[in-house]
Amino acid sequence: MKMNRRSFIGTVTAATATLSAPMVMGSGKPRVVIVGGGAGGATAARYIAKDSKGGIEVTLIEPSRAYYTCFFSNLYIGGLRDINSISHSYGTLATNGVNVVHDWAIGVDRAAKTVSLAGGGTVPYDKLILSPGIDFVEGAVEGWDTSAQNAMPHAYKAGSQTELLKAQIMAMPQGGTFAMVAPPNPFRCPPGPYERVSMVAHLLKANNATAKIIVADPKPKFSKMSLFQEGWAEHYEGMIDWIGEDFGGGNVSVDPAAMTVTIDGEVTKVDACNVIPAMKAGHIAHLAGVTDGNWAPVNSADMSTKADPDVYVLGDSSQQGDMPKSGFSANSQAKVCANAVRGALTGSKVFPAKFSNTCWSLIEINDGVKVGATYQATPEKIAKVDGFISKAGETAEVRKATYEESVGWYTGITADMFG
Amino acid sequence: MIFRMFLPITFASTIAASVVFGEGLGDAGKGTKIFSKCKSCHRIGNGAINRVGPHLNGIFGRKAGTIVGFAYSKSMVRAGVDGLVWTAETLDAYLENPKSLVSKTRMNFRGLKNPQARADLLAFLRGYSDEPINIPEAEPTATKTDLKIDPAILTIKGDPEYGEYLSGECKTCHQSGGEDDGIPAITKWPEEDFAIAMHAYKQKLRQHPVMQMMAGRLSDEEIAALAAYFKDHE
Ligand SMILES: Cc1cc2nc3c(=O)[nH]c(=O)nc-3n(C[C@H](O)[C@H](O)[C@H](O)COP(=O)(O)OP(=O)(O)OC[C@H]3O[C@@H](n4cnc5c(N)ncnc54)[C@H](O)[C@@H]3O)c2cc1C
Secondary structure, X not given: OHHHHHXXXXXXXXXXXXXXXXXXXXXXXXXXXXXXXXXXXXXXXXXXXXXXXXXXXXXXXXXXXXXXXXXXXXXXHHOOOOHHHHXXXXXXXXXXXXXXXXXOXXXXXXXXXXXXXXXXXXXXXXXXXXXXXXXXXXXXXXXXXXXXXXXXXXXXXXXXXXXXXXXXXXXXXOOOEEEEEOOOOOOEOOOHHHHHHHHHHHHHHHHOOOOEEEEEOOOOOOOOXXXXXXXXXHHOOOOEEEEOHHHOOOOEEEXXXXXXXXXXXXXXXXXXXXXXXXXXXXXXXXXXXXXXXXXXXXXXXXXXXXXXOOEEEOHHHEEOEOOOEOHHHHHHHHHHHHHHHHHHHHOOOOXXXXXXXXXXXXXXXXXXXEEEEEEEEOOOOEEEEEEEEOOOOOOHHHHHHHHHHHHHHHHHHHHHHHO | OOOOOEOOHHHHHHOOOOOXXXXXXXXXXXXXXXXXXXXXXXXXXXXXXXXXXXXOOOOOOOEOOOOOOOOOOHHHHHHHHOOOEOOHHHHHHHHHOHHHHOOOOOOOOOOOOOHHHHHHHHHHHHOOOXXXXXXXXXXXXXXXXXXXXXXXXXXXOOOHHHHXXXXXXXXXXXXXXXXXXXXXXXXXXXXXXXXXXXXXXXXXXXXXXXXXXXXXXXXXXXXXXXXXXHHHOO
8 A cells, every 4th residue: 555655656756757857867667759749649649648647758749839730721721711720739738748849850869769859959768659741752843842832832731831822822813823733642641632622622713713723643543533523523613624644744844933834745824833742751750760762661560660669650651551641540550559659668458450541521612522441450561451432423411411520520630639 | 900020130139139039020009009108209190290209100211300390300310311211120229229329319218128019119100101111021931930139249348448449449530528529429328328339330220331330340349348438438
């Protein structure tokens, strides 16, 4: 009894100490460091802190004080949400036992097991979880690099980029042209560019009905293609010109100074342009040396990297098999990883991995569609078990219910990430 | 007139909590009396109008929640949109435990636990439906069956710790605080109702595609674990 009481008090003191002085060493508790406070990282931090009940020191390194979700950022562009409604703070995580350090991780020393910070200093770890999202492949779109992101925004990391893109679309002259350069596979949120096209069309239909939308796409087909095309024909007839691989959509260059887009040799003057380049794992995953090519290969049972059993990669940066790069997937992977990491550090029970994903997309107000699947861990990869997709020609009430469900999902997942 | 029918065996054998049907045939005559339990809210027959509940003429083959002018619960409308059609099977499930088939139904009725009473009542209701569909008629060679149903599935003791882990998958969409916002709340359900609802998705009796997929790969133990966890979840 005495023993228990004393160790209980000990834990509380230690937890308080960690909160106020993040880099204090030697509390004796196992340490988990998480880089990136997005769909994967915030979820992992919350679950490990919650489920270990103070038994693990959890540090989350994330430069931004507000996380703008990419999910529903297209609805902001369409005018269905305001920007504040997709912004989330780390306050609740911090009061629930997660050490939130607002800084960039700039290096990982896997031999010494430390992460170095842009603001100086290092943070030691027993287990390191990286969930840094995506970065862009240099030179992927001829004529574009990140220095051109103000003239031609990517808006594929949400926040100021998203606001900029919307402002540029709103400023288009009547009858003007919006162009999108779509990315090659694999990329975050397979239906994301096409939901965006839908929301841009929705916005233009109300404000600039004679405007045109051109999409240059290096792929011959895309996620939920027939559903989107059916919806575009129904709601935005004649407005959207999708140029796929077969028509030279992959042979594209841009000139941000002149505001032109050249598709298969044909130059078009545009008024707003959204360039979404090819993607790769977040830079820090490359610096940590756990990537192979563009992505970080992981073991499907616990998301540990093939390169280092003490370094885990979640979400978009990971190369895991069949799951699409989505917020839902990252959240699902984070929970499997949290359970495994906790087990490895404290001996708590480790349950078998189960993964799932559903991606909702909005084509027009109250016209929602979805695609989803469940997955299991196999020795080779995370493998798809079963799935479904919305059907063409569904009734308006089904589509409306699907949209309402996505609103519920948004509330659910953001609460699951940030508490 | 006595109307004879067979109980929906596939459904009953896996989902219903009941144990053994000695008699598989419904008797519409007896059903008339049982309908007195419904009468305070429902009318049936010539000129029946909506009261507390919608009128029940033509209920077989009707999509749930679709009588024009009746103010259904959101849950019932949603169930109809998701594809719930009233058949012998689905009516049997709804009357046994309304909330396990349609989570937040406004129908304030505890359920008819006796399978024979439900069979009799269904036989009675069917007499007021023009196009009764989906009712297995009695095979001439199978007038009487002793059906053994394994109640074991519903008596499995769930491991709440495993349930807590598995619940991570649910909480991506269902808010753990129990709010109901586009997606129904699933906390604090009686364990058995929860398990029955999940088995109904697994058997594709409840219609929602995401839930059919999620439940489809849960084992009986896993469903029990989730039920045990969510029962007490704050
Ligand atoms: C337009 C659009 C629409 C989308 N719609 C949906 C949708 O409807 N449903 C869905 O499920 N998914 C959607 N997604 C995809 C989803 O946003 C991503 O898949 C998800 O955010 C991936 O999670 P993550 O943890 O890998 O990365 P992120 O959520 O991007 O988080 C990465 C975090 O790491 C931080 N970071 C990066 N480098 C460092 C470093 N060196 N040090 C410290 N911190 C660092 C970043 O600041 C960021 O906060 C959409 C994406 C886009 C672009």
